[in-house]
Amino acid sequence: MSEFSTSLDDSGDRMRLVNATPIFVRKDGSPMGFHVPQDEPQREALIRVIETNGGIAVAARDADMVISAEYNAWSPRYLPDFIFDSAAQGVVLRLDSFRTRLVQETDADLDREFMDEPMGVHSGAAPEWAQPPVERTHAYYMPLPDATAPNRPQPSQPRVYQSTPRQMPQLSKLRAVVPRRPEANLFTPEEDEIILEEVRRNPSLRNTHSFFEVISRKMPSHSGPSIRHRYRTHLQSQLEYVYKINPQTNKPVTVENGALKTTNVLPRPLKLKYTADDDYALAVALLLSPTGPTTSRGFYKMFAERHTNHSADSWRDRYRKFLAVHGVVEYKQYYETEKAQGRVPEMLKNMTSRKNPGAPSIDDLVRKRARTETSVAQFDALLGAYCNTPEEGTTTVQVRETTFDESISQAVHNSRSAAHTDTSILAEIYETGAETIQPQMRSVKSAAKSSPKKYADSSVLEVIARLAARGKPKIRDSETEKAKHPRADDRKVRKSPGSVKSSPRVNSPAKPTRTCKHMFLGNDESRAPPVESVAAATTETHTTPLGSRLKVFPSGPLVSPDLAKLLGEYTPTRDPAVSPSPVRAGRASKLPRVKTEKFAMLTQTPRVDKRRSVVTELVPTPISTLDQQPLIDTLSSRNPSSFPVRTNVPETIPRPVALKTMLRFASSDESSDESAPGKPVADMTASVSLARKMPQSERKPTHSATEVRPPEHMLEAGKRWLGLNSNDIFRISDRKENTIGLDSESPSATPTRVHSKQQQPVIADSDDGPVSKGTSPEEPAESNTREAPVAPPTPQRYTKEFQQLLEWSAFARIKESSFSPRFHAIGIQEALSRLKGLAKRYPHGVSFDVLLLDLENHVGLVNPLVGSMLFFCTGDLFLVPQYFEAAMAHGKNSQVQTIPGVWCTKYDLMLRSKDEEADRFLCEFHGEENVIARREFLLNFPDDRETGTEGLGAFWK
DNA sequence: ATTCACACCCACACACCAA
DNA sequence: ATTGGTGTGTGGGTGTGAA
Numbered sequence A: 001m002s003e004f005s006t007s008l009d010d011s012g013d014r015m016r017l018v019n020a021t022p023i024f025v026r027k028d029g030s031p032m033g034f035h036v037p038q039d040e041p042q043r044e045a046l047i048r049v050i051e052t053n054g055g056i057a058v059a060a061r062d063a064d065m066v067i068s069a070e071y072n073a074w075s076p077r078y079l080p081d082f083i084f085d086s087a088a089q090g091v092v093l094r095l096d097s098f099r100t101r102l103v104q105e106t107d108a109d110l111d112r113e114f115m116d117e118p119m120g121v122h123s124g125a126a127p128e129w130a131q132p133p134v135e136r137t138h139a140y141y142m143p144l145p146d147a148t149a150p151n152r153p154q155p156s157q158p159r160v161y162q163s164t165p166r167q168m169p170q171l172s173k174l175r176a177v178v179p180r181r182p183e184a185n186l187f188t189p190e191e192d193e194i195i196l197e198e199v200r201r202n203p204s205l206r207n208t209h210s211f212f213e214v215i216s217r218k219m220p221s222h223s224g225p226s227i228r229h230r231y232r233t234h235l236q237s238q239l240e241y242v243y244k245i246n247p248q249t250n251k252p253v254t255v256e257n258g259a260l261k262t263t264n265v266l267p268r269p270l271k272l273k274y275t276a277d278d279d280y281a282l283a284v285a286l287l288l289s290p291t292g293p294t295t296s297r298g299f300y301k302m303f304a305e306r307h308t309n310h311s312a313d314s315w316r317d318r319y320r321k322f323l324a325v326h327g328v329v330e331y332k333q334y335y336e337t338e339k340a341q342g343r344v345p346e347m348l349k350n351m352t353s354r355k356n357p358g359a360p361s362i363d364d365l366v367r368k369r370a371r372t373e374t375s376v377a378q379f380d381a382l383l384g385a386y387c388n389t390p391e392e393g394t395t396t397v398q399v400r401e402t403t404f405d406e407s408i409s410q411a412v413h414n415s416r417s418a419a420h421t422d423t424s425i426l427a428e429i430y431e432t433g434a435e436t437i438q439p440q441m442r443s444v445k446s447a448a449k450s451s452p453k454k455y456a457d458s459s460v461l462e463v464i465a466r467l468a469a470r471g472k473p474k475i476r477d478s479e480t481e482k483a484k485h486p487r488a489d490d491r492k493v494r495k496s497p498g499s500v501k502s503s504p505r506v507n508s509p510a511k512p513t514r515t516c517k518h519m520f521l522g523n524d525e526s527r528a529p530p531v532e533s534v535a536a537a538t539t540e541t542h543t544t545p546l547g548s549r550l551k552v553f554p555s556g557p558l559v560s561p562d563l564a565k566l567l568g569e570y571t572p573t574r575d576p577a578v579s580p581s582p583v584r585a586g587r588a589s590k591l592p593r594v595k596t597e598k599f600a601m602l603t604q605t606p607r608v609d610k611r612r613s614v615v616t617e618l619v620p621t622p623i624s625t626l627d628q629q630p631l632i633d634t635l636s637s638r639n640p641s642s643f644p645v646r647t648n649v650p651e652t653i654p655r656p657v658a659l660k661t662m663l664r665f666a667s668s669d670e671s672s673d674e675s676a677p678g679k680p681v682a683d684m685t686a687s688v689s690l691a692r693k694m695p696q697s698e699r700k701p702t703h704s705a706t707e708v709r710p711p712e713h714m715l716e717a718g719k720r721w722l723g724l725n726s727n728d729i730f731r732i733s734d735r736k737e738n739t740i741g742l743d744s745e746s747p748s749a750t751p752t753r754v755h756s757k758q759q760q761p762v763i764a765d766s767d768d769g770p771v772s773k774g775t776s777p778e779e780p781a782e783s784n785t786r787e788a789p790v791a792p793p794t795p796q797r798y799t800k801e802f803q804q805l806l807e808w809s810a811f812a813r814i815k816e817s818s819f820s821p822r823f824h825a826i827g828i829q830e831a832l833s834r835l836k837g838l839a840k841r842y843p844h845g846v847s848f849d850v851l852l853l854d855l856e857n858h859v860g861l862v863n864p865l866v867g868s869m870l871f872f873c874t875g876d877l878f879l880v881p882q883y884f885e886a887a888m889a890h891g892k893n894s895q896v897q898t899i900p901g902v903w904c905t906k907y908d909l910m911l912r913s914k915d916e917e918a919d920r921f922l923c924e925f926h927g928e929e930n931v932i933a934r935r936e937f938l939l940n941f942p943d944d945r946e947t948g949t950e951g952l953g954a955f956w957k
Numbered sequence B: 001a002t003t004c005a006c007a008c009c010c011a012c013a014c015a016c017c018a019a
Numbered sequence C: 001a002t003t004g005g006t007g008t009g010t011g012g013g014t015g016t017g018a019a
Helices: A043-052 A080-089 A108-114 A167-177 A189-201 A209-218 A224-238 A276-288 A297-306 A312-326 A328-340 A362-388 A401-417 A424-432 A434-450 A459-468 A477-484 A486-494 A561-568 A597-603 A631-638 A654-668 A670-675 A686-693 A712-732 A778-783 A800-813 A821-841 A848-859 A865-872 A880-890 A905-914 A918-926 A928-939 A952-956
Strands: A033-035 A065-067 A540-543 A549-552
Touching: A033 A043, A043 A080, A065 A080, A189 A209, A189 A224, A209 A224, A276 A297, A276 A312, A276 A328, A297 A312, A312 A328, A821 A848, A821 A880, A848 A865, A865 A880
Parallel strands: A033 A065
Antiparallel strands: A540 A549
16 A cells, blocks of 8 residues: 555654655645644654645644644544554545544643633533632632622632643743744634633633633643733734623623623723822822821721722822822822813823832832821811811810911921922912911901801902812912923932933823723723713702702712812802813813724623712702801802812811811820810711710820720620620610601601511521511511601610610721711711601602712711611611611621511512512512612612622512 | 734732731 | 731733744
């Protein structure tokens, strides 16, 4: 048969297999193309035999067949013996017996580990990533199911892509020693699709290096960097969808038929770049901090709860390595100047000194900055405190005037010695002079009350307002250029020579926007649109039942226009309607939207996170019994169009800042501490409120609210008491006290579920089993009829001990950040009373945003506590007081499902999952209207990092 | 000259740790 | 408990050489 001698023993040279007539040719005589993967050990011999027998070695995409000893799940391969045997026999043998099979797989584990199913088959089974990391360098951490607020995701369940221990070194060695093939190793369409499919299954990893490195282990003909490059340059634009990932399992969500649920919205990648808005928000918050710019973790923890796009650690690092180096005040001013002049500010970058060892250490810079900026912050805090102080005759917190004066003088002195001559606050201070500020403020303050218009244009008033609003500087002609280039001088001063590369480039023109590569940008859930986009957004204004105006900005800015105006500009005599501020000026239409036609479809139905798309601004409410408005609020209500208003916006926390600063200064004076009579003040911080309640012997100098803790003996007593009698807490006060009668103003309100202890056993935890109808029928039977209105609860019915526990347990165990200063000012009993008052005013079915706003504004409860409360109570405010009461007593809000009398969301959902008749039963229980309202509330409840309730609403779908 | 695969770079986001 | 230092590897590229 063959015309050549062959020797197929191991020592034989298979390369000598030559036939007289070519056998690896097509019918038309053209050579058959064979692809031999680069890692095929006999590759050289194979290619020689192929080519000497009429075939040709080609790239994979052009190959008629792939010759390899290694099985591959997604492309058929044929064993090298097919070539050798065919050549030996002089005829092309039947392919069937040479096809590589899974049983021959050289590393089946690897396949199972990474790509467990062939392409195009979506069985719903995700690759099994969940092996624990062996080598940290190969570990991939997926975002946690819920970046539940307020904290950032913790890698408690690291998801791991991991090679077998032996495979990785082998492959890397192979790539290191195998020379580049002479022929192109182009990506085949199949390989492209495999890459895309893997990205769809792991969308969060789409930018990482190691993800593609792992893919490369299943695609040995390409390296990880190559695959990554291929994806980023060629395939990204073809990623028309990704699979919806269950945040709990980090696996794709399956639907009924086992297929994977797709989505058009990419999840956030593992890391987010900081934006100019991020930097600005942080700068503003730092300057409002009682201590000025700080690295204190407490500050960043609180900040991260409101700004969840980065972790607290990350925010802290951002300050340490960027804002601190550049200067917080300077960046704020730079940002505002850029905005005012219609430019797009850049984020801080190139600030790390890793390659610039001669540069001053971050520590040094932080310290230097902290000194000066703290001075500014302190001065501003003092001023804020003064402006917020109630009128003369009713001042209830007495800070010795001398202390106040000294503090201002010191702050001004410190500020003057700082190198911040171009900052707005200092410019104002210089103009006014510390020695005249206070009397001027005092006179203006009293006079302005009687006839605000008269003083509306007063320069002193302007100063006060501007300072309180942290307004921008007057840019005089001689300073204009300087203001335009705030960075120019900094470099010379701060940076050592030769550190050009590490110099910030804030003023460099913005790069032209690239297209195509980031098609999801406009939709990315993790990014709020830039500030200026707000200008073009149509806003809707709603009025809450309590009169707060809720502005809804559909595009969800980080900073609302009014806040941006407040923070960035003060123009008391300018009519915004006539001369719109630069911040509001219509620049939004110029905004680059990075989106290609290809992906236009992906942005048509963006998933809107309601929480992020809503910016609320609180306009002072006329409810005088709830609020004691400071001077500026009072004035602003009279002339709202021209006066900046401190709003209830996360970035501004003036009251605690101011008062705590005052207290610190006051307590630094030995005589002032004990001599100051501590009368209650309407808007008091936790420091004051709690310190007042502490026995004199327990009182410690108050430096920050977070330091306030109940006395140890009280905590011990509380633990004992709670431990022994936790179920009896609610027996202390007759539950009927808390019953809210049927309110004619809220006909749709849910019937009150209030029961005496005999009628309402503690409902077992859900883990104990399904909620049977047997345990619950007695509830609806009596709760369908609302009890008659009764008097408000009488606090006297609580035992003294219980009152103390109510006071202290909350602060001991519930995060203090759940309470705003207002809560501390009014106290728990008043908060309870207000909660009940709110319930009377609200119809069931009010949106989460409205409830959130008014609960924060009028009761002083903030997320995530409010989120949990509203969720578990299904937006039913009649349940909230009981929930709140129990949460406070227990010092936590996780066990409130067992609160007697609160038929909470959990039971709705459990019942629906267990009982086919659930809907009918729930309608009997709640009333059909309320069931609809509850369902609507849950369905519209924001998917939430803050409340960790994502997906529960799906029970209703 | 262009395209492609592949290697490599580096700022920095994020987290962890030791003092 | 705080805090500064630092490791890790992501994110977004660029460089290089072969086809």
